[in-house]
Amino acid sequence: MIRKITAPLALLAALAACGEAASSPQSYEPQPYVQLENAEWTRDAVIYQLNTRQFTQEGTFAAAQGHLPRLADMGIDIIWLMPIHPIGEVNRKGTLGSPYAVKDYRAVNPDLGTEEEFRAFVDAAHELGMKVILDWVANHSAWDNPLTTEHPEWYSRTPEGELMPPEGTDWFDTVDFDYSQSGLREYMTGSLAYWVREIGVDGYRADVAGYVPLDFWETARAELDAIKPVFMLAEWETRDLHARAFDATYGWGFKEELQKIARGQGNAGNIRGYFAGQKVTWPHAAMRMNYTDNHDQNSWDGVASEIYGPAYEAAIALSFVGKGTPLIYNGQEADLDRQLEFFEKDEIEWKEGRYERLFRQLIALKTEEPALWNGRHGAPMVDVPNSASEDVYSFVRGEPGARVFAVFNLSPRAQMVSFSHERHTGEYSDALSSEAVTFDTASEISLMPWGYRLFRESD
Numbered sequence: 001m002i003r004k005i006t007a008p009l010a011l012l013a014a015l016a017a018c019g020e021a022a023s024s025p026q027s028y029e030p031q032p033y034v035q036l037e038n039a040e041w042t043r044d045a046v047i048y049q050l051n052t053r054q055f056t057q058e059g060t061f062a063a064a065q066g067h068l069p070r071l072a073d074m075g076i077d078i079i080w081l082m083p084i085h086p087i088g089e090v091n092r093k094g095t096l097g098s099p100y101a102v103k104d105y106r107a108v109n110p111d112l113g114t115e116e117e118f119r120a121f122v123d124a125a126h127e128l129g130m131k132v133i134l135d136w137v138a139n140h141s142a143w144d145n146p147l148t149t150e151h152p153e154w155y156s157r158t159p160e161g162e163l164m165p166p167e168g169t170d171w172f173d174t175v176d177f178d179y180s181q182s183g184l185r186e187y188m189t190g191s192l193a194y195w196v197r198e199i200g201v202d203g204y205r206a207d208v209a210g211y212v213p214l215d216f217w218e219t220a221r222a223e224l225d226a227i228k229p230v231f232m233l234a235e236w237e238t239r240d241l242h243a244r245a246f247d248a249t250y251g252w253g254f255k256e257e258l259q260k261i262a263r264g265q266g267n268a269g270n271i272r273g274y275f276a277g278q279k280v281t282w283p284h285a286a287m288r289m290n291y292t293d294n295h296d297q298n299s300w301d302g303v304a305s306e307i308y309g310p311a312y313e314a315a316i317a318l319s320f321v322g323k324g325t326p327l328i329y330n331g332q333e334a335d336l337d338r339q340l341e342f343f344e345k346d347e348i349e350w351k352e353g354r355y356e357r358l359f360r361q362l363i364a365l366k367t368e369e370p371a372l373w374n375g376r377h378g379a380p381m382v383d384v385p386n387s388a389s390e391d392v393y394s395f396v397r398g399e400p401g402a403r404v405f406a407v408f409n410l411s412p413r414a415q416m417v418s419f420s421h422e423r424h425t426g427e428y429s430d431a432l433s434s435e436a437v438t439f440d441t442a443s444e445i446s447l448m449p450w451g452y453r454l455f456r457e458s459d
Helices: 002-022 061-065 068-074 115-127 182-199 214-227 252-262 268-281 295-301 304-321 356-368
Strands: 047-050 078-081 131-136 140-142 174-176 203-206 231-234 248-250 287-290 325-329 381-383 392-397 404-409 415-418 426-430 436-439 444-447 452-457
Touching: 061 115, 068 115, 068 356, 115 131, 115 182, 131 231, 182 214, 214 231, 252 268, 252 287, 252 304, 268 381, 268 392, 287 304, 287 325, 304 325, 304 356, 304 404, 304 452, 325 356, 392 415, 404 415, 404 444, 444 452
Parallel strands: 047 078, 047 325, 078 131, 131 203, 203 231, 231 248, 248 287
Antiparallel strands: 140 174, 381 392, 392 404, 404 452, 415 444, 426 436, 426 452
């Protein structure tokens, strides 16, 4: 009888011990969602998108290289080059074709220069303290990419067994890859690694990243990081991409909400809600790319300065001081005032622009104020309630003594604003004019229509 009782009691004791271990506080400790280690140079990085074809009259790497000292002087950290590979000729769009119809993933488009000239461009950027990332088109290739005949099994098929463009698109100059094929995954990862290992590029902007399986990107990222620390930007807006694949994703919502406001279809509540959503649904370490203009912006909506109208400057400023990683599109600093042709030669007209000084000031502010740094390195945005909340968005970032205080009038009406909280009180200087300013609970700020003020806390 004793033996019959002893066994169940031992079992119960063991189960109780397991229960205690399972319910211990340590088992409930939160784990970081983002498993990546971001390269140190990404912490305050500003991205500059460069379309080599349109950037200079020559449209070459060698000619673009002449602009690198100017970009470095502006404070640019990462140059994103649009696709540099040979462009397909079969079903080509326009005269010159789309750079997103890749004919050879391991070659340079001869219209842009030689591989040695590309290497010289990358080396010159590195010497000036900048990094270079390539636009990578993993989802589809040109119809006349040799892979279509060498490895036809790597491509998606219609029900009739024919090659096909990506489903649901008008990208008729391209054919869709099938990522159920391990050989394709190995080839594409090897191609990504080639440019990092052999040329020294510093990462990639992944075109339509969400069209490619996440586990491919996670495997590729691990192999690239084994060569050297890289920066990966996804043209997509999904939180899962940040865990083990990408440092940054597109902040499409940022651009969309600001455009609604500029068109009179929303107010400050739109962008306040956007950033609140970012705070509670995305990991703090995730870098979200804020922008007002890029090559897709031109394609979809027209010229950014016309879309935003008098709100354009405020939108640019918010892209730098709001939580996120800012992007400058080539030509913005020269007041680009038209849509650039995508399939033809359409050179940027370089002139002294009214926004270049603003970009320089904003880059310097972001660099000098850790509260404004990217992802895990920066501080959260803390709302400062104000007397005109429908029209005015105000917030602080950073700890007392090292704060940035920002106030944006996102309306066509002049405002005199007071604040109902002490979150912002202290000694500051105007971030753009250096004028000393003291804020207490009785302080008010006068704002012009679509005006904004940026303040940095004094030591």
